[in-house]
Structure formats: C-alpha cells, structure tokens
Amino acid sequence: METYELFVLRHGKSDWENDAPSDFQRPLNKRGIKAANHMAKWMAENIEMPLQIASSPALRAWQTAVAVSQAVEIPEHEILFLGELYLASCEELLTVLSVFSEDEKRVLLIGHNPGLELLVSYLADKPIPESDDGKIMPTATLAHLTFSHNWQQLSKGTGTLQWIRRPK
Secondary structure (H helix, E strand, O other): OOOEEEEEEEOOOEOOOOOOOOHHHOOEOHHHHHHHHHHHHHHHHHOOOOOEEEEOOOHHHHHHHHHHHHHOOOOHHHOEEOHHHOOOOHHHHHHHHHOOOOOOOEEEEEEOOOHHHHHHHHHEOOOOOOOOOOOOOOOOOEEEEEEOOOHHHOOOOOEEEEEEEOOO
16 A cells, blocks of 8 residues: 655744735744754655655745755755645645645645644644644644545545654
C-alpha cells in the first residue's frame, strides 16, 4: 500500500510594525526569519526528499518557502506559488491538494491560519495538542500527516498525525 505524506507549514512570524502597503506584502520579522530558517534546517535534516512545495505567494509565506527550498536544495523556481493558498479556507486547501497527482507522494503546503489549522484538525485522525498559547499551528509550526490513499480521496479523519513540530 502506498503512503502519501502531507507536511503543513505555517509561515514565520510577520512584521506588523512594517509599513507594508497591504497584508499580502507584509514580510517576516526578525523572529519569523529565524524560526523559518530553523524549521527549514530541521526539515533538511529530517524529511525524505523529493518534496513538492506549494506556497501562498504572500510575502511572509514566500520568504518561508524560499528558506525551506534553500535548505532542502529544491530550486525556488520549482515551488508552486498559488494565489488560491493566500488566506485559504480548509475547503480551498482541500481543493488545491486534490490537484496533485498520484506520483507526488510528499507535499508541503505553506500558508496561513486559520485555514491551515482547520485543515490539519479536519484531516487528523485524533485531536491535536495545542501550543501554550492555545493554537494548533502557531507561526512556523510544521505538521506531518500520512494517508493510505491519494490526494483526491482526502476527507475528515483520514490522515494519521505523525507529529507536530513547533519552533520553540
């Protein structure tokens, strides 16, 4: 039986002090850059490749995706920057996942809450422990779920939560 792996990474902490012209253009702050680089390095050391990366094109998610791509040695031009991942709902994230082929066994989604948190909770076969601040997916958190069926067959509770890693 084939296994499909989904990695879900929330972007690093964003810079609310920055005078970005829009939410979409808000960058990571220093802590966010450090956490994104930390998680990227951890992924490079602990996650089997190949990995298909799909990210929101919002600046903070883009910066997180580039940190990961550099660490895992996947060229930036191979990242799928998908507009539909920007502030996507759980349903929109499931639609994006359904487009992946059966050949793509390991997918990393990089995006935003609350959609990512809702997606992980929806797919997981058991409740997910919250962080100290009461969130499932604080910034720069990485969740790993596995499935015994392809991306088109994802539904509630069909994923096995392997682990959740928070940067602290």
